[in-house]
Amino acid sequence: MVTHPGSVPFEYAAGDVCAFPARAEFPVSDLTLRTWNDAEGRPRYAVESGALVLRATNLRTGKSVDRDVSGTAVMRYAPGRPGTFVMSGYGWATGFHGGDRPAHRWIVARDRGPAGNAAGLNGKE
Numbered sequence: 001m002v003t004h005p006g007s008v009p010f011e012y013a014a015g016d017v018c019a020f021p022a023r024a025e026f027p028v029s030d031l032t033l034r035t036w037n038d039a040e041g042r043p044r045y046a047v048e049s050g051a052l053v054l055r056a057t058n059l060r061t062g063k064s065v066d067r068d069v070s071g072t073a074v075m076r077y078a079p080g081r082p083g084t085f086v087m088s089g090y091g092w093a094t095g096f097h098g099g100d101r102p103a104h105r106w107i108v109a110r111d112r113g114p115a116g117n118a119a120g121l122n123g124k125e
Contacts, residue, residue, distance in 0.1 A: 001036075002034050003035070016098070017106040020060045021060060023056075027055055031049070043085075045076055046074070047075075052068075052069050053069070
């Protein structure tokens with residue numbers, strides 16, 4: 001299945017993924033998501049690619065920074081664990097919440113080299 005998801009702004013409360021309240025916005029978002037589902041219709045594997053610029057704003061100070069996280073990400077979904085996946089690729093951002101490992105981190109990989117892997121848990125990517 002091929003979709004073109006929008007990137008909606010969202011906010012983190014202070015202490016959720018960083019010490020201050022923060023907002024994520026996407027002034028540039030032109031993504032294509034290709035998803036392969038199992039026989040029951042659950043996602044098993046996905047590839048998302050395209051242009052994406054993240055604007056991260058510290059809501060306490062009003063300061064913001066833009067990061068180009070464009071590129072391609074591959075997601076492998078864990079069987080029997082809805083909303084849990086492993087993501088890898090070039091240029092990505094993810095928030096790790098209190099129940100995630102590592103906990104309370106907002107990681108934005110912005111270089112063009114391999115960004116490594118991140119686990120998104122319970123749909124809180």
